Amino acid sequence: MSDLLQTYLIARREFLxxxxxxxxxxxxVVLALxxxxxxxxxxxxxxxxxxxxxxxxxxxxPGLVADINAAAGALETEIIVVEYTSATSAxxxxxxxxxxxxxxxxxxxVSVSSPSGxxxxxxxxxxxxxxxxxxxxxxxLDDADVVSIVAPVTVTVDELEPDDPDRAAKGVAxxxxxxxxxTTIMMFGQFVAMGIVEEKQNRVVEVVLARVKTTxxxxxxxxxIGALGLVQVGSIAIAVVAGLVLAPLPDLxxxxxxxxxxxAMVWLVLWxxxxxxxxxxxxxxxxxxxxxxxxxxxxxxxxxxxILPAYFLISFAAETGSNTLVKIASxxxxxxxxxxxxxxxxxxxxxxxxxxxxxxxVITIIVLLFVGARVYRGAALRSGSRVSLLDAWxxxxxxxxxxxxx
Amino acid sequence: MxxxxxxxxxxxxxxxxxxxxxxxxxxxxxxxxxxxxxxxxLRDVSFDVQPGRILGFLGRNxxxxxxxxxxxxxxxxxxxxxxxxxxxxxxxxxxLRFGYMPEERGLYPRxxxxxxxxxxxxxxxxxxxxxxxxxxHWLDRFELADRASAKLEDLSHGNQQRIQLLAAVIHExxxxxxxxxxxxxxxxxxxxxxxxxxxxxxxxAAILFSSHQLDLVEHxxxxxxxxxxxxxxxxxxxxxxxxxxxYRRVEIEIDGQLWQPPVAGVHTADTTGRAxxxxxxxxxxxxxxxxxxxxxxxSRFSYEAPSLSDIFQEAVTP
Numbered sequence: 001m002s003d004l005l006q007t008y009l010i011a012r013r014e015f016l017x018x019x020x021x022x023x024x025x026x027x028x029v030v031l032a033l034x035x036x037x038x039x040x041x042x043x044x045x046x047x048x049x050x051x052x053x054x055x056x057x058x059x060x061x062p063g064l065v066a067d068i069n070a071a072a073g074a075l076e077t078e079i080i081v082v083e084y085t086s087a088t089s090a091x092x093x094x095x096x097x098x099x100x101x102x103x104x105x106x107x108x109x110v111s112v113s114s115p116s117g118x119x120x121x122x123x124x125x126x127x128x129x130x131x132x133x134x135x136x137x138x139x140x141l142d143d144a145d146v147v148s149i150v151a152p153v154t155v156t157v158d159e160l161e162p163d164d165p166d167r168a169a170k171g172v173a174x175x176x177x178x179x180x181x182x183t184t185i186m187m188f189g190q191f192v193a194m195g196i197v198e199e200k201q202n203r204v205v206e207v208v209l210a211r212v213k214t215t216x217x218x219x220x221x222x223x224x225i226g227a228l229g230l231v232q233v234g235s236i237a238i239a240v241v242a243g244l245v246l247a248p249l250p251d252l253x254x255x256x257x258x259x260x261x262x263x264a265m266v267w268l269v270l271w272x273x274x275x276x277x278x279x280x281x282x283x284x285x286x287x288x289x290x291x292x293x294x295x296x297x298x299x300x301x302x303x304x305x306x307i308l309p310a311y312f313l314i315s316f317a318a319e320t321g322s323n324t325l326v327k328i329a330s331x332x333x334x335x336x337x338x339x340x341x342x343x344x345x346x347x348x349x350x351x352x353x354x355x356x357x358x359x360x361x362v363i364t365i366i367v368l369l370f371v372g373a374r375v376y377r378g379a380a381l382r383s384g385s386r387v388s389l390l391d392a393w394x395x396x397x398x399x400x401x402x403x404x405x406x
Numbered sequence: 407m408x409x410x411x412x413x414x415x416x417x418x419x420x421x422x423x424x425x426x427x428x429x430x431x432x433x434x435x436x437x438x439x440x441x442x443x444x445x446x447x448l449r450d451v452s453f454d455v456q457p458g459r460i461l462g463f464l465g466r467n468x469x470x471x472x473x474x475x476x477x478x479x480x481x482x483x484x485x486x487x488x489x490x491x492x493x494x495x496x497x498x499x500x501x502l503r504f505g506y507m508p509e510e511r512g513l514y515p516r517x518x519x520x521x522x523x524x525x526x527x528x529x530x531x532x533x534x535x536x537x538x539x540x541x542x543h544w545l546d547r548f549e550l551a552d553r554a555s556a557k558l559e560d561l562s563h564g565n566q567q568r569i570q571l572l573a574a575v576i577h578e579x580x581x582x583x584x585x586x587x588x589x590x591x592x593x594x595x596x597x598x599x600x601x602x603x604x605x606x607x608x609x610x611a612a613i614l615f616s617s618h619q620l621d622l623v624e625h626x627x628x629x630x631x632x633x634x635x636x637x638x639x640x641x642x643x644x645x646x647x648x649x650x651x652x653y654r655r656v657e658i659e660i661d662g663q664l665w666q667p668p669v670a671g672v673h674t675a676d677t678t679g680r681a682x683x684x685x686x687x688x689x690x691x692x693x694x695x696x697x698x699x700x701x702x703x704x705s706r707f708s709y710e711a712p713s714l715s716d717i718f719q720e721a722v723t724p
Contacts, residue, residue: 203511
C-alpha cells in the first residue's frame with residue numbers, strides 16, 4: 001500500500017463526496033448559462049452602439065451630408081447621418097437622444113452637453129468644407145484651387161507607440177478574469193480549511209491518521225478539493241469559449257476574438273491551479289490550528305488579507321494600465337496567480353516573466369506543502385482552543401520517518 | 407551454545423517465520439517515553455501483547471494510556487524507546503494490518519455506512535472485493551444490513567458505536583487496539599463487543615484495550631498492564647498476578663457470626679462493602695477450614711485471591 005495510492009483514495013473521497021452536493025452541480029450549470037447568456041447580450045449591445053449618428057437640420061449648404069461622411073471617413077469613424085426638415089426637429093432629436101449631436105443651419109453644433117473632440121472635428125470640418133465650396137462657386141473659383149491655398153498640406157500623425165484602441169475593453173475583461181480567479185481560489189482554499197476543521201471536530205482524523213501519513217492526508221485533501229475547483233473553473237472557461245464561438249460577435253477589428261478568448265481561458269485554468277495550491281496549503285496550515293467551525297473566522301481573514309493587495313493593484317491597473325508595482329506583484333507568489341494572468345490578458349507580460357512567476361509559485365507551493373504537513377502533524381490531534389502556529393510547528397517536528405521507514 | 411543463545415535463536419526463527427507467513431505476531435512496547443513541553447506523559451512504558459490473547463491496559467485518567475496507544479499508530483512519536491511487531495521495528499506497512507478505535511469516536515457523519523467502511527478498508531490496503539465481503543459479513547452480524555446505504559448521522563447512537571468498531575476491524579487486523587471501547591455502551595452492547603473481541607483473539611489477533619470497568623477487564627482479559635504516571639507498575643497474566651498476591655480475603659461465619667481466624671497478621675477490612683478479614687496468603691485453605699470447624703458450625707466460608715480492583719488500587723496508590 002503506497003502513500004501515493006492512499007493519497008489518491010483520500011482525494012477521490014474528497015472529490016466524490018463534495019461533487020454529490022446539489023448546490024455544487026446547480027452552481028456549475030447556472031454559472032455556465034449566465035456566462036454564455038452574458039456574452040450573447042454583450043455582443044448585441046456592442047453591435048448596436050458601435051456607430052454614432054449625427055443629425056443635420058435647418059438651412060444647410062448643399063453637399064453637407066456627403067462632407068460629414070467624408071470627414072468621418074478621414075478619421076476612420078463609422079457614422080450615420082440623419083437629415084431633419086428643420087433646425088427645431090434636429091434639436092429635438094438631439095434632446096431625445098436619437099442622435100449624438102446635430103449640425104444646425106450649417107454652422108451650429110447642437111449637443112446635450114460638451115461634445116466629444118471627434119464630434120467637433122467631424123462636424124466643424126464638414127461645415128467649413130461645405131461653406132468653402134459654396135463661396136468658391138459664388139466667386140467662380142475652382143474648389144480644388146481654394147483647397148490648395150487654404151490647406152496646402154495634409155498633416156498626418158505618425159504614432160511611435162500607438163495606443164491600443166481596445167485598451168479599456170481589455171482592461172475590463174482582464175479584471176473580470178482576475179475576479180473569477182480570486183473568488184474561486186479563495187472559495188476552494190477555504191473548503192480545504194473547512195474540511196480539515198470538520199475532521200478535527202468530529203474526531204475522524206485520528207481514525208484516518210492511524211492508517212495514513214499526515215502528508216498523504218493533506219495532499220489528498222488539497223488535490224481532491226482542487227479537482228473539484230478545476231471542474232468549476234474549467235466549466236467557466238468552456239462556457240466563455242462556447243459563448244465566443246456561438247454569439248454573433250460584431251467585427252471590432254480584432255483579428256480573432258475567439259482565439260484570444262481560448263488562450264485567456266487556458267491561462268485562467270493554469271493560474272487557478274497555481275493560485276489554488278498556494279492558498280489551499282495556506283488555508284490548510286491555518287485550519288489545522290483550530291478545531292471548531294466557529295473559529296473559522298479567526299483564521300479565514302488571514303489569506304483574505306494576503307490576497308487583497310493583488311485585487312487593489314489590478315483594479316487600478318484595469319483603468320490606468322500596468323505600472324512598476326503591478327510588474328513586481330506579478331512575481332510575488334501570493335499575488336502572481338491574480339496579477340500575472342491580468343498582465344498577460346492586457347498584453348503587458350513577456351513570456352520569460354510568466355515562466356519566472358510560475359517557477360516562483362511552484363517553489364512556494366512545495367515549501368507550503370512541507371510547512372502545512374508539519375503544522376498539521378503537530379496539531380491534528382489537538383482539540384479545544386486554537387493552537388499557536390509556532391507550537392504546532394514545534395510539535396510537528398518529530399519525524400515519523402524513524403518508525404515508518406523501519 | 408549457552409541456553410540463552412538457543413532461546414534467542416528460537417525467538418528469531420519464530421519471528422522470521424511469522425513475518426514471512428504474515429501470521430499474527432507479538433506487539434512489544436519497549437521502554438517508550440514522551441514529553442509534551444513541560445509535561446511528561448510517558449516515563450517508561452514496556453509490555454507485550456501476545457497473539458491470541460487479550461491484554462487489559464489499565465490506569466487512571468492521564469496516566470498515559472492514550473499516549474501509549476497513539477504511539478503504536480505513529481500518532482505520537484516517542485522521544486525514546488521503540489515499538490516492535492514480531493521483533494521488527496513497526497512501520498507504516500505493518501500498521502495497516504492493525505486496527506485502532508480511538509477514545510474520541512469519530513467518523514464522517516454525512517457519508518453512507520457502506521461507503522465509509524469501504525473507504526477505511528481500502529485505506530488499509532484491502533481490495534474492493536474482500537472489503538465488500540467483510541462489510542456484508544459484519545453488517546449482517548450486527549443486523550445492520552438494511553442500513554448500509556444510510557448516512558451515519560441517521561443511525562442511532564448504539565449503531566454508530568457499532569460502525570465505529572467495524573471501521574477498526576473491517577480489514578481483519580492482526581493487532582487490535584481499542585481505547586475505552588466499552589464506554590457509553592449499554593449491557594447488550596458490552597456483551598456483543600466483548601464477543602467480537604474474544605472472537606478476534608480466538609482467531610489469533612493480539613488485542614490491547616483500555617478500560618476503567620475493572621470487572622469487565624477481569625472477565626475478558628488474560629493479561630493486564632497497569633500504568634501509573636507514565637510508568638508500567640504491574641504487568642503479567644491476570645491469574646498469576648492474583649495468585650501471587652501476598653494476601654487473601656476471607657469471610658468466615660461461624661453460627662451466623664463473622665469470625666476472625668486466629669492467624670498471624672490478620673486484620674479486618676470492609677473495602678468490598680462487606681466486613682471481612684485479610685490474612686497472609688501463606689495460610690492454606692485447609693488449615694483455615696480446620697481452625698474454623700473446631701470453632702463451631704461454619705455457616706459461611708469464602709477464601710479469595712484479591713480482585714483486579716484490589717490489585718489496581720494497590721498498584722496506583724503510592
